[in-house]
Amino acid sequence: MVQPDAARAVPLEGLLALDLTGELGWLLGKILADLGATVLKIDPPGGDPGRCQPPLLHGPAGSVGAAWVAFNAGKQRTDLDLAVAGDRARLVELAASADFLLESEAPGRLDELGIGWAVLSERNPRLVMTSVTPYGQDGPLAYVPASDLELMASGGAAWLTGDPDRPPVRVSIPQAAAWACANAAVGTLIAHHHRRLTGRGQHVDASSQCGVLPMLVHAPTFWEMARVNPMRAGAFLVGRNVNGARMRNIWPCRDGFVTFAIYGGSAGRLSNRALVEWMAEKGMAPDFLLAIDWDTFEVATMTHREVENMEAAIAPFFLTLTKREFMEQTEARRMLGYVVATAEDIAADPQLKARGVWTDADAPELGRAVRLPVGWFRLAAPLQATQ
């Protein structure tokens, strides 16, 4: 069994990060705190203006946004009024002995206040300062405001998502800031590595629009190499078939949705074969499915009609299953596929429980505990060779 506590490590213990960020930059300091750094969140008097973004959580001590709790857990907090000279001097003092300073103001804002990179790095040449902004520190859009929706749009992710007969949609809850921060954390720690070798810090400039681009994966490559402009296809997967056939990837089941697709390749063929065997056991496999030679089966060359026929046979079968049955049987039968999980499904997932992912932590703003996902940086327990 897993012993999550023994598996946790604090590789950045002893490093100090000053965190001046708003919503756009919260996760960056959180990632450093997850790794054991001391992260001091510095808020204006009265608190971070983003802390009351809904949905709100309530407790005996007050109310605060779920996102604020999620992305500021594990940080220490203090107030400084950067409009006041004394507090700015205090910040410069703190930064003189800090390892990292994280911020997400509009480009140039800290310079205007006399606490920008030039000033801070002169006092502390070892400092690594990371700025997370919508579009980066320079360029034609550097001063243009953007929320998650505009970043999902200008970063291309919205173009790829949603039903064809309705407008493109954003991806889940706000993600642009989180992706920007996860990537900014990579840049911040690369700068830290360089500092360790040279003693010199630098100003890391992270763009949230660029942070969205990894979501596009190879979609821009389709344009560049094949002059194909892939676009939203609802629950279907495109781009795996030379005839342009779309593969359904999300299917309704008895109590929600599951994800499964007809794939090629060795793993896909095994999975397809296992599904048809399962359907046959329930008397729901039509003859043409039973007749397919899976060893030579290729998804890439199927026609639209062939794909449609297969999917029309599979859909009614999935409608007879609950998510739980689907999960248990796909595992037992070594098929590719999972449930389309809700928060309730995730909360109940035995894998996450076994890995000790959930922890109850005190949220002083609420005066009660909240349950958080923790421990993604996990040292492996030695595995025995399996035969």
Add this chain to the structure above:
Amino acid sequence: MSATIEDTGAARLGERPAALADLRVVEFGGFAAGPAIGKHMADHGAEVIRVESRLRLDGFRTNYPPYKDDQPGIERAGMFAITNNDKLGVTLNLKSAAGLGLAARLIERADVVIENFTPGTMERLGLSHEVMSARNPGLITVSTCNQGATGPHAQRAGFGTHLTALSGFAHLTGWQDRSPALLWGPFIDYIAVAYGAVAVLAALEMRARTGRGCHVDLSQYETGIQLLAPVMIEHFGTGAVPTRMGNRHPTAAPHGIFPCAGVERWCAISVHDDAEWTRLRAALGGATWAGEESLATAEGRKSAEDDLEGRISEWTRVRERVEVVEILRAANVHVAPVNDMRDVFEDPQLIHRRAFRRLEHPVIGPHSVPGPAFVLPETPDVIASPAFTLGEHNRYVICDLLRVDEDEFASLEAEGALQ
């Protein structure tokens, strides 16, 4: 035994020193989850050596369009090309004792191993972190897999699209009255890639302090949950089961994507406070409907959202996207074009940020690979070389790095160890 700056590929090729030029990384596996972590390292000057085998090719070479001129081929695959720039490629037959021996010698000389096999595979090959760190105590191994190496679902293989659904993203994406929408590509892989690169760098910090490496067990699922933590905290705290809401926002309105003139031209518009609404109203030309008093407050706009979206669409759909964006930017209203996959190459800001880099691939020809989402002014990335062809650097890795002489190299080839 760590790599030194002198004997890494970056120095060999006479390139300027980069932030990670002191590191040697060896990759095992394929697709995105492992190799895209290695790309972060390679982009910043680490010598990244990918171990491949002709007997089990990377799925990105074989099963993943697009291909150059629509013709499948192991050197023609776009997905492989954009994931493996600036790396060295060696082919080793891990089913042969000699091939395994070479892999072990390579790991002995590495700072970092990144692998995304099914849990237990490295152990079965005799290349586990436990075994290899006895010979190389500074070795850092990052193993990345779907759900982590322990727990009841450790052995579940799966593709990124499915795991993206398991971790909650799909349920939250799309329209409430419709099926959840599929997210493009192996979405969650790229969350785990950023966290994986962070894990490598954090482990390097730990090694710098203690002299010892470590083995990180990275669960892609768990990194995805990190980014949906607000949803889970809300669920645990209130019992709510949040669902998809199209483009809508809990309080801001309007908050949507609107049609512009032409086919499939869209723009995002959002209004976050009353002052911004006043600016939008003026920019729309002060239409009578927009002057209604009920719309002056966020609550009022929220309750009239359907109508509001319809009215704004009437205004946007008769204008070119560029015009809508220009007018609303001039009015300091949140707006952006919905860039399609052609637009991302032509977006002035993305061009300014050098978001894509043109490289010349020997088979594909000129093509773009993604640059990092951040700029390091003191140690810029060193993206310069296209993805390696299969076995391209066998001689360098085996003869120069592992000091195998020409005769032995020839016999290794003859016995199939370099398949």
